[in-house]
Amino acid sequence: xxxxxxxxxxxxxxxxxxxxxxxxxxxxxxxxxxxxxxxxxxxxxxxxxxxxxxxxxxxxxxxxxxxxxxxxxxxxxxxxxxxxxxxxxxxxxxxxxxxxxxxxxxxxxxxxxxxxxxxxxxxxxxxxxxxxxxxxxxxxxxxxxxxxxxxxxxxxxxxxxxxxxxxxxxxxxxxxxxxxxxxxxxxxxxxxxxxxxxxxxxxxxxxxxxxxxxxxxxxxxxxxxxxxxxxxxxxxxxxxxxxxxxxxxxxxxxxxxxxxxxxxxxxxxxxxxxxxxxxxxxxxxxxxxxxxxxxxxxxxxxxxxxxxxxxxxxxxxxxxxxxxxx
Numbered sequence: 001x002x003x004x005x006x007x008x009x010x011x012x013x014x015x016x017x018x019x020x021x022x023x024x025x026x027x028x029x030x031x032x033x034x035x036x037x038x039x040x041x042x043x044x045x046x047x048x049x050x051x052x053x054x055x056x057x058x059x060x061x062x063x064x065x066x067x068x069x070x071x072x073x074x075x076x077x078x079x080x081x082x083x084x085x086x087x088x089x090x091x092x093x094x095x096x097x098x099x100x101x102x103x104x105x106x107x108x109x110x111x112x113x114x115x116x117x118x119x120x121x122x123x124x125x126x127x128x129x130x131x132x133x134x135x136x137x138x139x140x141x142x143x144x145x146x147x148x149x150x151x152x153x154x155x156x157x158x159x160x161x162x163x164x165x166x167x168x169x170x171x172x173x174x175x176x177x178x179x180x181x182x183x184x185x186x187x188x189x190x191x192x193x194x195x196x197x198x199x200x201x202x203x204x205x206x207x208x209x210x211x212x213x214x215x216x217x218x219x220x221x222x223x224x225x226x227x228x229x230x231x232x233x234x235x236x237x238x239x240x241x242x243x244x245x246x247x248x249x250x251x252x253x254x255x256x257x258x259x260x261x262x263x264x265x266x267x268x269x270x271x272x273x274x275x276x277x278x279x280x281x282x283x284x285x286x287x288x289x290x291x292x293x294x295x296x297x298x299x300x301x302x303x304x305x306x307x308x309x310x311x312x313x314x315x316x317x318x319x320x321x322x323x324x325x326x
Contacts, residue, residue, distance in 0.1 A: 209292030
């Protein structure tokens, strides 16, 4: 009798173990081959550079190569669509940024739904935006820039990386909050926009810090304010927009990782753990900080909530700015 009861207890325990959720358990057999990280932009930009740095460290943790696959175009839609429709096995991942949150507000008919077809894995870093002007412009502060704009509305040219780009939306958030009146001049990427500021073709831009830092440090553009919540260690004397009285103009980009919806939870857990471990490296953190990126790891769940909140924020900015959907 005791033997039979004991056998039943063992059987029940085994059944309970089978029924327990294993969402947080790493996948023992993943990865078994190289992983592709798909970057939605050409090589050399902020997202691409950060992806390569983080991929190298994550590759060492996982013990498999990570191949960077640049698929630029259509405001990130090509890369997002490719990952949304990929096999959900964790071998084709999207290096995600603000475009995941802004795409639904900017495009009428997307061939995918970022909220349903993509699955947040982890956030790597936040990337602050910065307000820069041509050094010859008679504006040594954000207050002077606002005053200059009000004296001659529409005469200032604002350069962006294209309609609906993170640089454009950061500028619109600043314009709406401060009341600056300028003429928007879109370029094909942040680098041409910054070069346009340097040549005085446009007078203002709000690029991400990694794209502009070297030009600020060499005096080729002047930094008036940082759009991050706090001052930056690499530019300690440059005030934040919040300090200057414009907290709603606070804007940070980010870089992270998304998988195809339906990717097994164990695979997501493995990736999340690998990213977290890789970004604990003091050397990598210091290297990223030197580029203007702040390590700000978020779990899969936290990253998903963050992207959803950002999507709502940028929907309001797009509507307030009157940016037409394509």
